[in-house]
Amino acid sequence: MNYKEKSAEWLAKLPKDDPLYxxxxxxxxKSETDPNAEADIEDRFYKELSFGTAGLRGKIGVGTNRMNFYTVGRATQGIADYIKGFGQDAMDKGVVIAHDPRHFSKEFSKYTASILAANGIKTYVFPDLRPTPELAFLVRRLGTISGINITASHNPREYNGYKAYWDDGCQVGQEIADGMTECILKVDYFNGVKKTDFDEAVKSGLITVLGPEYDREYLDKIESLSIHGGDEIDLSIPLVYTPLNGAGSIPFTQMLKDRGFTNWHIVEEQKDPDPDFTTVGYPNPEAPAAFKMSEELGKKVGAELLMATDPDSDRFAIEILTDSGEYVPLNGNQTGYLLVNYILEGHKSAGTLPDNGAMVKSIVTSTMTTKMAESYGVEMFESLTGFKNICGRIPFLEENKFQYLFGYEESVGYAACIDIRDKDGISAGMLVAEAAAYYRKQGKTLWQVLTQLYEKYGFYDEYEPNMVLEGIEGAERIGRMMDYIRSNPPKEIAGREVVNIIDYLNGSEDIEHPENKIPGTNALRYFLKENDENLKESDTWFSIRPSGTEPKIKFYFYTKQTSREKALEANKEISKAVMDIINAVE
Structure with a gap:
């Protein structure tokens, strides 16, 4: 059916009192006289909201390409059918469900639980919103077959989403996602979903509401990651934290209390859940605008460190105080430098650095941390983007006798705990706050530590722009951009020879570790040769890939130079040359 036929079917089958009708x-x-309304109908029905390794993600509203009770119900029934295919044992292991503060998140989570219960699948739910990483932790802790989180992470307020996890505590990989998709596609939106009453399912024991003891276990697990404490750290360091009106408020502040920090402050206007994110607009801690209120509070209280988590508390970003007294935002790579350094340095000084230590980063994350890890005798492995891939390398590491220490990617995601197999803003926050307090005791700030890292490992620069191209036309143009640059590989960029290209479309090998196979994805990576004789080695490269969860094409530019100023200038030249090529594709 085309989009008109699909919209007509929904109009015919939706109950007349349903808000979606x-x-x-x-x-x-409206479409009878307004072409924009006709385009709106097409966007809502030209495709189905696809289920993949990122689950579902879309704007809230009516349509097959939207998040609503019908698309959520169909996905859940499909997943229920998939689980039932593994037998009664899988059904008894059950599914744990969480949700963020967005519009309809709680309603979608209760509906999801009701459908699973109607299918005879044991289900665990939280009494209210919880961080995504707590869900990932409890999949393994409770021994469930799966986990589901109703969240759109850091997307704008119009969006919601549906993340699926498997029994390893990671978001589902491709094989499982394909199996779930096959089952989902067999379900009719209007007649194929089994339902039961939520409250009745709780009474019968098919749905269990989790108690506060599980929140405590999650925090205990995070706090066990501590490297330094007591007299080694300055617990009076002034800190500011904002949950950006999301799920982090209670667990993050409880963590600070548990660790004994005495001078922390929360942005009151952003403390409580707000599905409209009124005070921030776009609730992405990667965006410096998200720190506006934190900076105002930070200046009042003299904070050395500003911290933020996104609405489901899996992403974490910071701003730090420079020597000149100004706050500067760090990108995900730079926060990664600080965390990798603190973990390696801390374990070495404590005598707990293993001989077989390993870390994991994504293929679009800076190689500076590879050099850092090597200097401590730790292996740095690469994976595809996303923590289903980063934490998904843990079984490989264990099989090969490595000890996992840390995993991260440039998009402000960090996984420090082997038992929490997703990015975790709460544990990242604890380690960064601890690091700041540790260095303060030594008379240093995080800004000074970062500067010293550049001086030690090389002057790197990281630049990660993206282009937002929404709708059908946007998706098609992104496809043309990728096709063009793949078919017309540049031989030089900004006067630098292209010496190697990795096309990940059909999979690849980790450059440093050939045994670490990297699955296929739509991404390209270009390595350039620097002409500066003062550089011992070239470490300049860029990557291009479409986003898997947003209507974006993303770019990643990295370079190492003999000074920070030269690095900034080099990336400026290279990014301009690449963007000129891309922008020419209509």
Whole structure:
């Protein structure tokens, strides 16, 4: 069926008192005179909201390409059918469900639980919103077959999403996602979903509401990651934290209390859940604008460190105080430098650095930390983006007798705990706050530590722009961009020879570790030769890939030079040359 036929089917089958019917009826009537309304209908129905390794993600509203009770119900019934295919043992292991503060998140989570219960699958739910990493932790802790989180992470307020996990505590990989998708596609939106009453399922024991003891276990696990404490750290360091109106408020502040920090402050306007994110707009801690209120509070209280988590508390970002007294935002790579250094340096000084230590970063994350890890005798492995891939390398590491120490990627995601197999803003926050307090005791700031790292390992620069191209036309243009640069590989960029290209479309090998096979993905990576004789080795490269969860094409530019100023200038030249090529593709 085309989009018109699909919209007509939904209009015919939706109950007349359903808000989605009213929404669609108004748009259809408006489309008779307004071409924009017709385009809106097409965008809502030209495809189904696809289920993949990132689960579902889309705007809330009526349509097959939207998040609503019908798309959520269909996905859940498909997953229930997939689980039932593994037998009664899998059904008894059950599914744990969490949600973030967004519009309909709680309603979608209860509906999801009701569908699973109707299918005879044991289900665990939280009494209210919880961080994504706590869900990932409890999949393994409770021994469930799967986990589901209703969240759109850091997307704008119009969005919601649906993340699926498997029994290893990671988001589902491709094989499982494909199996779930096959089951989902067999379910009819309107007649194929089994449902039961949520409260009745709780009474019968098919749905269990989790108690606060599980929150405590999650925090205990995080706090066990501590490297330094007591007199080694200055617990009076002034800190500011904002949960950006998300799920982090209670667990993050409880963690600070547990660790004994005495001078922390929370942004009151952003403390409580707000599905409209009124005070921040776009609730992505990667965006410096998200720190506006934190900076204002930080200046009042003299904070050395500003910290933020996104709405589901898996992403974590910081701003630090420079020697000149100004706050500067760090990108995910730079925060990664600080964390990798603190973990390696800390374990070495404590005598707990293993001989077989390993870390994991994504293929689009800076190679500076590879050099850092090597200097401590630790192996740095690469994976595809996303923590289903980063934490998904843990079984490989264990099989090969490595001890996992840390995993991260440039998009402000960090996984420090082997038992929490997803990015975790709470544990990252604890380690960064601890590091700041540790260095303060030594008379240093995080800014000074970062500067010293550049001086020790090389002057790197990291630049990660992206282009937002929404709708059908945007998706098609992104496809043309990737096709063009793949078919017309540049021989030089900004006067630098292209010496190697990795096309990950059909999979690849980790450059440093050939045994670490990297699955296929739509990404390209270009390595350039620097002409500066003062550089001992070239470490300049860039990567291009479409986002898997947002209507974006992403770019990653990295370079190492003999000074920070030269690094900034080099990336400016290289990025301009690449963007000129891309922008020419209509």
């Amino acid at each position: 009213i929404e669609l009826d108004e748009i259809v009537k």
